[in-house]
Amino acid sequence: MKARVTVMLKSGVLDPQGEAIRHALGALGFTGVEGVRQGKVIELELGTTDRASAETEVKAMCEKLLANTVIESYRVEIA
Known part of the structure; x- marks a missing residue:
């Protein structure tokens, strides 16, 4: 099972x-771009087949290591 975590700075x-x-x-001549938010994507290969436990585990990883939850938000996608 694969998980994709997208981490972005919180608005503000x-x-x-x-x-x-x-x-x-x-x-470079690309006019009209009024704002850009840069983030990171982390892809994880998980050894579980249980979607619910995978999501719970990845969220725990985000809270402990992958995201600085004071200034960053994250989104988890399980595939």
Whole structure:
């Protein structure tokens, strides 16, 4: 079973990397981009076949290691 975790800065938290990307896109001629939020995607290969326990386990991983829940939010997808 696979899990995909998407981690993004919470809204209201300054995103300097996103701002740098927005600025670079403008310099390359891509006008109309008013905002960019940069995040990360983590893909996990899990040894379980139980979807509910996999989701519970991955959420625990996020809370303990994969995301800084003070400033980041995360989304878990199980496939």
